Amino acid sequence: MDTAVDLKFADGEYRFWLPWPQVFELERKCGYVGHDGGRRPKSIFQIFNEMGELSANALDIKETIRLGLIGGNHGLVDGEEIKVGPLTAAQIVEEYVYPARPLDEAMQLAATILHAAIAGVDLKKKAVTEAEANSQNPSEKAQ
Numbered sequence: 001m002d003t004a005v006d007l008k009f010a011d012g013e014y015r016f017w018l019p020w021p022q023v024f025e026l027e028r029k030c031g032y033v034g035h036d037g038g039r040r041p042k043s044i045f046q047i048f049n050e051m052g053e054l055s056a057n058a059l060d061i062k063e064t065i066r067l068g069l070i071g072g073n074h075g076l077v078d079g080e081e082i083k084v085g086p087l088t089a090a091q092i093v094e095e096y097v098y099p100a101r102p103l104d105e106a107m108q109l110a111a112t113i114l115h116a117a118i119a120g121v122d123l124k125k126k127a128v129t130e131a132e133a134n135s136q137n138p139s140e141k142a143q
Contacts, residue, residue: 007109009096012082027043027044029063064113
């Protein structure tokens, strides 16, 4: 099982991964203020559940994508490998996520990133899917 996922996104293909530091930051940033005025983290599981119920906050979506880019720290743009640090991740999210694209697309991406972190990605299944995609003839790919 792998907890990172490589996806076509924005201007290339990027690795999205939420290692512990990014999980903790996501939970902290997407938290809320309790009745006593103290800041409470929001569980990564709650964030994922809210996305499945279509009740996610826009901040949860944006931060999941941004932190996933930082954690993955890798992209392939125009055939060139790039590192994706905090500034680059923020710029990519600013340019290619809402309002540049519909918020629903961003929520689907964020849910995929969270699913990989929580449930993992079966590498055998992932390899078969990539092989199937590569074996399509050009007319099927164009559709």
